[in-house]
Amino acid sequence: MFFTYLRRELRRRKKAAIVISLGLALGIALVITVNSVSAGMTQAQGKVLQSLYGLGTDMTVTKAATPTAASSGRPNFDFNARDDSKSQSSDRVNVQGFQSLASTVVTKVKAQSGVKSAVGGLSLNVTKVNGTFDRGTFSQAPNAGGQNGGGQNGGGNSSGQPQGQVQGGGANFSIDSYTVYGTDVTNLDLGPLTSSKITSGRAFTSADAKAKVVILDSAYAKTKKLKVGSTLTVSSVKLKVIGIATADSGDSAANAYIPLTEAQTLADSKNKVTTIYVQATDSKKIDSVKTAIQKNVSGTTVTTSADLASTVSGSLSTASSLATNVGKWLSIAVLIAAFLVAALLTSSAVNRRVREFGTLKALGWKSGRVTRQVMGEAFVNGLIGGALGIGLGLAGAYTVTAISPTLSASLASSSGGGGQGGPGGGGFGGPGRQAAAKAIDVTLTAPVSLNTIALAVALAVLGGLIAGTFGGWRASRLRPADALRRVE
Structure with a gap:
């Protein structure tokens, strides 16, 4: 009886069921897409860190x-000053x-x-x-042996000007x-x-x-x-x-x-x-x-992958921040809105079914049975919304992966000389200092994990239960006499 009545009511109220399901689906799809993009950010960041750390490394130890x-x-x-060597x-x-x-x-x-x-x-x-040295040739001026030659000016004339010049040569x-x-x-x-x-x-x-x-x-x-x-x-x-x-x-x-x-x-x-x-x-x-x-x-400094991750800058860092902060709060806001819309629509549907529920109570249905019937309908709407949301979320994640936007990333590095501490100074990762000075381009993907799918299902069930609980509570408060006096 429960499932027969449930199936009949869902068919009779297709538009309301579709609206409720779509509202939940959009919220769940956004959660899946944001979570997948965040996972892709983490993977991209891991590629950047791997170029310094190497695969499987959790931390590095350097001199303090x-x-x-x-x-x-x-x-x-x-350089050797041999006469017979130019190179x-x-x-x-x-x-x-x-x-x-x-x-x-x-x-x-x-x-x-x-x-x-x-x-x-x-x-x-x-x-x-x-490189190479090329020896130049010195040519002496015609008056090199003049009266002041060899004097205090080292071979210059009375005016102090040199009497010869070097031609050619260089390095x-x-x-x-x-x-x-x-x-x-x-x-x-x-x-x-x-x-x-x-x-x-x-x-x-x-x-x-x-x-x-x-x-x-x-x-x-x-x-x-x-x-x-x-x-x-x-x-x-x-x-x-x-x-x-x-x-x-x-x-x-x-x-x-x-x-x-x-x-x-x-x-x-x-x-x-x-x-x-x-x-x-x-x-x-x-x-x-x-x-x-x-x-x-x-006398050592220990740097973990989490420590180094905080120094990643560039478009990867900006996108990661947006996905983590804006995406998270946007997902929460949309979910709350979807749950409220589902609850309000379910409650509105209950109001339109006052005479129906009054008649059922007059026939002997208990308040709990009416509540379970309303919650069952809302639960099915939640599952339908979850299925649609998973489909839309997977499509969004696939679109991000198909586009494969390229993000740049670089790592903060302190300058030269050593003993500066932190990831850069003291030679974090040794070769990491060299890599930190270069920008690394990484391709963004949006992998969808089973945990994300499980989260989507849980949100769908939760949304359905919230809507059903609110609507069922409204239905349970109806009195048969008051309900029969109202016209749907």
């Missing part, structure tokens, strides 16, 4: 900032940020509660000056600066190289720990016209290119990757690292792991 005497930090270049070349290999930690700190970090894995890396900056030098990252080849599951895919050649193996080999970023290799089998010379050390890596995010953490031991040797930083990449046993315990490291490992 300490006040130091002012220093220019400028590298010096020495000159000089390299300077410096630790990025000029801050480093002892390798033993990696062991201490690994021993902390909640740490699943930790690996150290050394970030270097190589500056290479290369032509180019400066090439690039980043090199020392990777612990015995543990390749963490670090910036994990965000790149080997597209040519091979990856490092544990046997490469002391080998003079290098993996180049694909963009740098293309610029320098290097390939697998080529040789990259760093400070007179020849490194064989064994692989070409392409960054998943489009922006690599470093131009070249070499074994950690070789990087320490080149920079004269034996048993030193600039960054420790840490993976927690549980992503929900990242904050507690950070606290434990800061408490038990002195």
Whole structure:
């Protein structure tokens, strides 16, 4: 009887059912679209962070900032003054940020509660000056042996003017600066190289720990016209290119990757690292792991992905803020409006059915049965609205994904010299300092998760129950005698 009456009433009042369902559907569709776009923002932000962190990294540990005497930090270049050599070349290999930690700190970090894995890396900056000197020729003036020659003016005449001149000669030098990252080849599951895919050649193996080999970023290799089998010379050390890596995010953490031991040797930083990449046993315990490291490992700064995410700027940050703040409150406002409209329309429908409900009560229907009947109708309207809302929400999310708008993002970076603290200073992520100076373009998608669908269903049921409860309450208060005196 309940379902028969329910089906008949829904068919008889199609327009009202459609209006109520559409009102709920629009609110639910907006919630799905906003949640999906927010999830896409999170994924896009993750791509930006991955270019610095590397896949699977939850936090990084760097040396804490300490006040130091002012220093220019400028590298010096020495050139040979041999008569038979015109070509000159000089390299300077410096630790990025000029801050480093002892390798033993990696062991201490690994021993902390909640740490699943930790690996150290050394970030270097190589500056290479290369060019040629051309010796000039000195020609003496005809009166070079005059009366005042060789006097206090060093070969000048009585007027103090030189009696000869240098012709030709000069210098032509180019400066090439690039980043090199020392990777612990015995543990390749963490670090910036994990965000790149080997597209040519091979990856490092544990046997490469002391080998003079290098993996180049694909963009740098293309610029320098290097390939697998080529040789990259760093400070007179020849490194064989064994692989070409392409960054998943489009922006690599470093131009070249070499074994950690070789990087320490080149920079004269034996048993030193600039960054420790840490993976927690549980992503929900990242904050507690950070606290434990800061408490038990002195002289370090711990930066989590959440800390770094707050420094993301650009159109990605603006869009993320809009999706999070404006989208959230807009969704709430629309949902409240949809629920109120559904409740008011259901109540209005009850008012138009006064005589019907009065007759049913006169025939013996209890108030509770009338209430359940009204709530059943509203519940079905909610389910219909939920189904329509899910369909509209999926269409909205698909449209965003199909359009795939491109957003730019960059990360705040403090300047040079080291010891500045925070993500930039002290060399957050080492190569992260280099990547932070570049804008990264990411494509926005709007993935729809099962949790979002479940939320939509829950909202549909809630909307139906709210409307049904209000309408049922109105219906339960009707008295048969008063209802029969009214004409529908």
